[in-house]
Amino acid sequence: MWGSLVVCDRQQGTRLAELLRVHLNEMPREFELDDEGTLVVHTGELQTADGRNIDYYGAPVIAPHGEYYGRVWYFRDITEQRRIEALRRTEALQRQTILDNIPDAAWFKDLDSRYLAVNRAYATALGFAPEQMVGKTDADLFPADIAERYRAGDLAVIRGVAPGRVEEFIMPFCDGVKHPVEIFRAPVHDDRGAVIGVVGVARDLADRRRAEEQLRLSAKAFENIGDGVVVMAEDRTTISVNTAFCKMTGYAPEEVHGEAAPIFDESRHDQGFAAELWNEVHRAGEWSGEVWNRRKNGEVYPQYLRLNVVKSEAGVPTHFVGICTDITSLKRYEQQLHHQAHHDALTGLPNRISFQKRTAEAIMRAARSGARLAVMLLDVDRFKSINDSLGHAAGDEVLRAVAERLRASLREVDAVARFGGDEFGILLDSIDDNHGAARVAQKLLDELGKPLHIQGQELYITASIGISCYPEDGTDPEVLFMNSDAAMYRAKEEGRNAFRFYSREMNARATQYLYIANGLRQALERDELCLYYQPRWSLADGSIAGVEALVRWRHPQRGLIPPNEFIPVAEEAGLMGRLTEWVLHEACRQRRVWQDAGVDVGRVAVNLPASEFRDPLLAQKLYAVLMETRVSARWLEIEVTESMLMENPERTASILSQIKSLGVEIAVDDFGTGYSSLNYLKRFPLDYLKIAQSFVRGLPDDPAAGAIRPGFIAWAKGPDLRLVG
Structure with a gap:
């Protein structure tokens, strides 16, 4: 030994000391001092060749007289301690x-x-x-x-x-x-x-x-949603349904649980429909469309069905969800809309669109079978006077009565429709010849001629009917309608309360009408109209008492066209308002030119058509023309006809009074051609009576007029009304 002691604890014995001798040479041999001069104590851990862990402690040994003697080493086998510590760390x-x-x-x-x-x-x-x-x-x-x-x-x-x-x-x-x-x-x-x-x-x-709240809300929505909801297992049996589904179908939840979900009635669909539906659901993951379903009580109803597949996270179908909407009300509403779109609201008859479709279908059948058809256009005569005199409510009652009589007078295979206003269309399916159509037309006129009881009054009406026949008068609905319309107007021209068959000559007249109407529109824009002035002479001194403005049309190809050719067309085409406005403005303008030139022509007379007296603003329009042309109202005279006064006396009297208040004078033209009495004329603010030639012709030689002449002349000499011959 090199002077150090080896001490082993008694438990480990001498063997440990022997094992450690090989390491003693590695221990510090000399004493060491730390920074404070104190001998250093050595501690540490080492591992033996056989892998054991040894903890050592080395302290210096000092002799009694203070001499460094050596070191004492303490060794302890801590292999088991280290194993336990490693185990605890693990x-x-x-x-x-x-x-x-x-x-x-x-x-x-x-x-x-x-x-x-x-x-x-x-x-x-x-x-x-x-x-x-x-x-x-x-x-x-x-x-x-x-x-x-x-x-x-x-x-x-x-x-x-x-x-x-x-x-x-x-x-x-x-x-x-x-x-x-x-x-x-x-x-x-x-x-x-x-x-x-x-x-x-x-x-x-x-x-x-949050998920529970979502589930709660989903469950609440499931129960309260307006549509029926059914959850199905993979085999399409019912797992759950909501309240709306039960109300819709009439089934209780327990009645459908585990059963095939009653989401549509297979018996109401084509064979194979169900298989195709479910194939599409599996292929696309969804399907939607209209189906028929049956309630528990057996009632069949239309339903809109939406089906969706519910898949697992692996993409495997696990459930199906069906959303069912009862569309009974929607279908009923669609039918109402369809009926409204194809029927007249007032009479319940089909409208022009529906009638045209029906006529086209009849033509297709007739083309295959060789049958003949007749299309009639019927117009109630003087219907406007009914509206004006009795009111629109009475007019509506008349139209409903006409519709009912027409419907009752025709066969089931025939059709009747209201085109609008007082115009009706009639289709006679499969007639033998024109005589058959004539017999039906006369029957309709006879039925309509029977008295009507409207608002407590007995009313008589007549109608005019135009007839065109398939195939000779046309092979499509529009041509037949047009030709029937031409024939109907011929019936009106020839006295009304009659029927007329279409002829080619009528087509020429219709073509001429279109030619005149279109040309007149252009004439108003191109300044092709002009006024001629017919003087009115005073018998007392031979001076000019006034002039009457007469409109003419200077046509670029036809030359001067008289008013009897274009005025009726203007009335029918709705151009009279523009034409009258032009005549009034031009007559007043010319009157101002004469006045500025010092030429005295008296009053300028302008004839107003009946249509103008339906405008409550007529007096204001006259005033605007007078202001614009700077003509005094006393130089303007308005002429009206006797029949216009009688059309709607109350309204006409009111408008004439407004015109009279402007200072404009008012004359009745062609007096004696109507049915008014002299006493009745006193209701209107008139200034002149222009006696019709037919009324005075032969008056001196007519013995029957002897009693009329003195009274008429005496009345005419009154201070309020003057006569013009």
């Missing part, structure tokens, strides 16, 4: 690994509720690293009230009061939000069964609560 690593793989917050605590280990989920939720929480208690991490509740829960588990305890707590997370958590605690035992700590797992309930 267990701790395994424990931490287990904790970190738990998705919920998890921890181990000792009996003092001090954290021995926590997983990353728990530490992250609280904003720490796991090692930062080890060794701390809940009092170090949470507010006092929460820490006390956590400690009370730990003690209950430790004391065995609530082993395996599950509780709900509020845990403040690092995001500043207090999360509801469910905490499970269980005691940890040693090998002898003694409780040495607590293991805990906390599950954040926020997502679950």
